[in-house]
Every structure is written in structure tokens, then in C-alpha cells.
Amino acid sequence: MSGAGEVDFTIADNDIGTFTLARTPATLAEDGAATASFALTLDKSNATGTAVTVPYTITGTAANGVDYSVQGTSPMTFPEGIFSQNINIATIGDTGPEPNETIILTLGNPSNATKFSYTQMPVAQRTVTIIDDDCVAGDTPPTINARATGVCSPPTTSVNLNTYVVGAAAGAPTGSSLRWSTTANPTTAAALLPNANVTANGTYHAVYWVDETCFTGSNPVTITFNTPPSAGTLTAPANPLCNNTSTDFGVNSLSLDTVISGQTAGAWTVGSVPGSTTPTIGAGNIVSFEGQAVGDYVFTYTTTGAVTPCVDDIKSVTIEVDDCDKCAAKVAPSLDTSVQRTFCDDITTSLNDYIVGNAQPVPC
Structure with a gap:
């Protein structure tokens, strides 16, 4: 008793301060601008005279300092008059495709567990998921190689x-x-x-x-x-060409354009020849065989203007040349001047006696 007629009573405080956690939002875009917040709220003012603290840890598949940054330190402190503290999460953007990653907040027990309490929420309710926004195709287009197009x-x-x-x-x-x-x-x-x-x-x-x-x-x-060029179709003449000067015995010249068909642009050249003299391909691709050796003459047609990787086409035709004058008496016979040519009366010799050798020519 403090004095006459006075009684002192002690009022025992039986109030418990309760902490609750709220998370906003549940997912974040991985763009470097998105933020999330964990808000820890006390339902009553702390009147104990001593600040109460609540520790926390952050785990998950996301890495602090790589995938996100944290604004706030552990433990959170609640002096008298403070009812709420926030832990802010900010994503750190990157360009590498990766799986979605998690940030999980776990609260420890309040420092004054007698006067304050917190019931741990299910993991799903205290998890923030960072949604990967990087395209797995990447940012670099395909590289074209040096292959010919x-x-x-x-x-x-x-x-x-x-x-x-x-x-x-x-x-x-x-x-x-x-x-x-x-x-x-x-x-x-x-x-x-x-x-x-x-x-x-x-x-x-x-x-x-x-x-x-x-x-x-x-x-x-x-x-x-x-489209590759084509030398077309080459067809040799059915009959030999003649090497005679006179065309009375047969044709002695040829336009090479008459032995080819279906060709694209190109040029003729002379290939192998039977003699020592090579015929000339003249205007209009005409070749004269007058005075040329008997035998086979090869002429080659080569296209021009092929575009890589196409190549020019080459084809050849063989022209047969012959001596078309089959008369044996093509050369005047030689005379034998030793045979008597002066007579007094009857001529006793034949004219054939004046021919050197056989006087009987082969009929033409």
C-alpha cells in the first residue's frame, strides 16, 4: 500500500503483436524495370520500449546481384510507431534465354517472441517468379556463307x-x-x-x-x-565433199551452219586435218576443200557466254573429203620421141606406139 486508503495494482499486458506478410506482384518481367515488394505489417504499435526486429533470408533459383537487386536489409526493425516495413525487389535485365527463376522470402522469428508473433506463410505465397522475356532464337540473324549463289x-x-x-x-x-x-x-x-x-x-x-x-x-x-548453253545437234553430210577445182565432179565447199541445229551462240574452229594444209573457215562459216588432201576433217563448235557454274558446250563433226574425179587419164600421157615419125610411103606404126607406157586409159 502506498498510503492510507491506497492500493497499487500491476496491469499485466497480454496483447500480442502479429506480423503479416503481403507480396505484390507474384510475377515480374525480366526487363530491368519491373519491381516487386514484400510488405511486413505489424497490427499493433510496439509499446515495449524496445524495437522488435524480424530477420529474413532470400533464396530461390534467381541470383541476387545477377537477376535482381534488393532494397532493404535484414533484419527489419519496428520501433514504436512503425507499423510496416518493405523489402523491394528490382529485376536486372539480360539478353540470354533462360528458364523462369524464383525469389523466395523466408522470415525468421521476431526478436521478442513473447510479445510478437509471425506465422510462416506457404512458400507459394512468398515467392516472386521472374518471367524470362528473352527469345530463344536470340538477337542475331543467320549468317550467310560464301557458297556460290x-x-x-x-x-x-x-x-x-x-x-x-x-x-x-x-x-x-x-x-x-x-x-x-x-x-x-x-x-x-x-x-x-x-x-x-x-x-x-x-x-x-x-x-x-x-x-x-x-x-x-x-x-x-x-x-x-x-541455263547452260547448248551446241545443239551436229549431223555430217551424207556424201563426201570433193577436193576438185571443178564442181562438175561434186560439191567442194560447205557451210558448217548446215550441219548444226538447235545451238546457242558460239563459234566454229578447225580440229584435226589429214594433210599439211588447214582449210579456212570463211564468212558464213563456209569452208572450201578445193585442193585439200583426201581424208577426214574435224570441225568443233563451242558455245560462248556460259555463266558460272555452267560451262560452254563443245561438239564436233567429221567431214569426209575425197577426190571425186575418178578418171584415170587426168594427166596427159608422155610421148616417146624415139619412135619413127617420118615415112616415105606407108605409115607402119600406131599412134599408141608414141605413148610411154600403157596406152590404154581406164574409162572415166
Whole structure:
């Protein structure tokens, strides 16, 4: 008793301060600008005269300082008059595709467990998930290699565009595929070719593609199908040409243009000849065999203007040349001047006696 008629009573405090945790939001975009907050709230003012602290740890698959940063330190402190403390999470953007990652907050016991309490929430309710926003196709378009883009058709009637990309289809980033379009930087699946095989000239654009939300820019390759030149069909004359001066015995000249058909632009040249003299190919590709040796003459037609990888076509024709004058008496006979040519009366010799050798020519 303090004095006459006075009684002192001690009021025992039986109030418990309760902490609750709220998380906003549950997911974050991995763009370097998104933030999340864990708010720890005390339902009553701390009147104990001593600040109460609540420790915490952050775990999960995301790495602090790599995938996110934390604003706030452990433990959180609640002096009198402070009812709420926040832990702020900010994402750190990157460009590398990766799985979604988690940030898990775990609270420890309050420093004054007699007067304050906290019931740990389920893990799912104290987890923030960072959603990866990087396209698995990456940011780099396919690289076109140095392979020649001109093809010769025939024999090549189609090409696989993938062979013009470094690494081909197997070089596409995991989870993406190498696709082609006739449109630069395609953004819709409808703009993609059904496959990499093409049969027509054109500029085709390579892109690494996942879907209409994930793709790279494109790089072009221009394919040109070149038609190879043709030496056509060569047909030798049915009868030999003559080497005689007179055409009375037969034709002694020939236009080479008459033995060829279906050819593209080109030129004639003389190949092998039977004698020491080579005939000349004149205007209109006409060749005269007058005075040439008997035998076979080879003439070659070579196309011009082939575009790589096509090559010029070469074909040859053999022209037979003969002496068409079959008369044996083509040379005047030699006279024998030793035979008597002066007579007094009767001539007793035959004219054939004046011929050296056989006086009987072979009939023409």
C-alpha cells in the first residue's frame, strides 16, 4: 500500500503483436524495370520500449546481384510507431534465354517472441517468379556463307537454301528453327516458306524462328538458276565433199551452219586435218576443200557466254573429203620421141606406139 486508503495494482499486458506478410506482384518481367515488394505489417504499435526486429533470408533459383537487386536489409526493425516495413525487389535485365527463376522470402522469428508473433506463410505465397522475356532464337540473324549463289539448271533443278547458312539447319539456337521467306524480316508464320527447297530465281531471307512472338531479323541470299548453253545437234553430210577445182565432179565447199541445229551462240574452229594444209573457215562459216588432201576433217563448235557454274558446250563433226574425179587419164600421157615419125610411103606404126607406157586409159 502506498498510503492510507491506497492500493497499487500491476496491469499485466497480454496483447500480442502479429506480423503479416503481403507480396505484390507474384510475377515480374525480366526487363530491368519491373519491381516487386514484400510488405511486413505489424497490427499493433510496439509499446515495449524496445524495437522488435524480424530477420529474413532470400533464396530461390534467381541470383541476387545477377537477376535482381534488393532494397532493404535484414533484419527489419519496428520501433514504436512503425507499423510496416518493405523489402523491394528490382529485376536486372539480360539478353540470354533462360528458364523462369524464383525469389523466395523466408522470415525468421521476431526478436521478442513473447510479445510478437509471425506465422510462416506457404512458400507459394512468398515467392516472386521472374518471367524470362528473352527469345530463344536470340538477337542475331543467320549468317550467310560464301557458297556460290548461281546454279546451273540443268543439271541442278532445285537448291536447299539451308546450305547457304553457316551451320545450316543444325546451327539454329536450341528451341528455334532455320526458316526462309521471300519477305525481309518476316513477322508472321504465313510469310514463311513451307521448306528450304526452291526452284526459281529470287532473293530469299533466312531467319531463326520460334513463333510470331519470338524470331530474329533476317539475312538475304539471292539465288540465280542459269541455263547452260547448248551446241545443239551436229549431223555430217551424207556424201563426201570433193577436193576438185571443178564442181562438175561434186560439191567442194560447205557451210558448217548446215550441219548444226538447235545451238546457242558460239563459234566454229578447225580440229584435226589429214594433210599439211588447214582449210579456212570463211564468212558464213563456209569452208572450201578445193585442193585439200583426201581424208577426214574435224570441225568443233563451242558455245560462248556460259555463266558460272555452267560451262560452254563443245561438239564436233567429221567431214569426209575425197577426190571425186575418178578418171584415170587426168594427166596427159608422155610421148616417146624415139619412135619413127617420118615415112616415105606407108605409115607402119600406131599412134599408141608414141605413148610411154600403157596406152590404154581406164574409162572415166
